Amino acid sequence: MAPASNPWKLVLPLAVFAAAVGAWEATVRLQGIPPYILPAPSLIGATMIADWPLLRASLLTTLGTTLLGLALAVAGGVFLALLLSLSRIVEYSLYPFAIVLQVTPVIAIAPLLLIYMPQDVAVLTCAWLVAFFPVLSNTMLGLQSVDRNLMELFQLYGAPASRTPLALFRSRLKALWYLRRPAALPAFLTGLRIAGGLSLIGAVVAEMAAGSAGAGSGLAYRIIESQYRLNIPRLFAALVLLALTGIGLYLLLAGLSHRFLRRWHESALAPEK
Numbered sequence: 001m002a003p004a005s006n007p008w009k010l011v012l013p014l015a016v017f018a019a020a021v022g023a024w025e026a027t028v029r030l031q032g033i034p035p036y037i038l039p040a041p042s043l044i045g046a047t048m049i050a051d052w053p054l055l056r057a058s059l060l061t062t063l064g065t066t067l068l069g070l071a072l073a074v075a076g077g078v079f080l081a082l083l084l085s086l087s088r089i090v091e092y093s094l095y096p097f098a099i100v101l102q103v104t105p106v107i108a109i110a111p112l113l114l115i116y117m118p119q120d121v122a123v124l125t126c127a128w129l130v131a132f133f134p135v136l137s138n139t140m141l142g143l144q145s146v147d148r149n150l151m152e153l154f155q156l157y158g159a160p161a162s163r164t165p166l167a168l169f170r171s172r173l174k175a176l177w178y179l180r181r182p183a184a185l186p187a188f189l190t191g192l193r194i195a196g197g198l199s200l201i202g203a204v205v206a207e208m209a210a211g212s213a214g215a216g217s218g219l220a221y222r223i224i225e226s227q228y229r230l231n232i233p234r235l236f237a238a239l240v241l242l243a244l245t246g247i248g249l250y251l252l253l254a255g256l257s258h259r260f261l262r263r264w265h266e267s268a269l270a271p272e273k
Contacts, residue, residue, distance in 0.1 A: 039233040044240060047233035055222065055234075059241050062203055062218035065120075066249070069127025070199040074192065076128075077135030085143040085180065086172055095140075102133035106202050110209035119210050123218075126206035131195035138191025142184025143176075189257040196249045204242065 021041050027033070028040040035043055048055060080098070084091040106126050113122040207220030217225075219238045226235035 036230050036232050039236055043233050044236045048237040048240065051234055051237065055219070055237060055241060058217055058219045058222045058238070059245065062200075062207065062220065062242070063245060065123055065127050065203040065207075065218065066196075066200045066245070069124055069203060070131050070196055072124075072128045073131035073135050073195055073199065077132050077191070077195075078139055078188070081136050081139035081143060081184075082176065084140060085176065098133055098136055101129055102137075106130050106205050107209065110206045113206075114210055123203060123206040123210060126209075127199045127202040130202035131199035134191040134194040134198060135188070136191075138187045138194070139184055142187030143180045145187065146180055146183045186261060189253075189260060193250065193253045193257060196253045197246055200242070200246050200249060 025040050025042060028038055039047070080094070084095060106129060109129065110122065110126050113125055116122075117125065203218065204220040207218040208224060211221060211224060219242050222238045223235050226232065226238065
């Protein structure tokens, strides 16, 4: 029987966070620090409420780019990982290009993309690029981590009647669906959690590189704009929204991972007493 959840796991972090915010507020008030140097948390909250229509539109822009980039990264990463796992020739041909895209800093790629693509497409591409490789590499790792003995047993019982290329390909597809797919699920979900945060980072970096105003401006542009205008409370408000977006995205993906793994995988099973 799983033990009851420990309330201190939630209470203790909230207490430490509240103490830190309280110390921040007290320091700003007691020392009289001006808002253009360090705004108090109360002023940041008031600014967030006052500027909410503007910040909300920017938040939706950044969030939409992040989620769409993540969705494209999942679709492309999983498809390519399946393709690479079925053919060594394809793996040796295409995987090095994926590595090159991963190790090249997105801040160096973003200005180049903005030259050849429309702004919204370039920002989306940056979000996709940084989220793509974690999904690909973790899914590949999971697909290749099947126990060798199980694979040999599966091949023994499911050996094709003929050795034609079509029969061998069908055998590989069966092994992929019934054996490799369940084994790859934990690694894929780990890559998905990593890719969620990276997609947000890619969107923010691309928005900063674009640096253009307008109705479709994201939170990154609001940060730059507030810096130029010395509207530091709004800058902090945009930062808080970005942090909350990242936390919410991580919790959502972590909950999804727990939902799929809680009944059978060791990483999600409740610890015994």
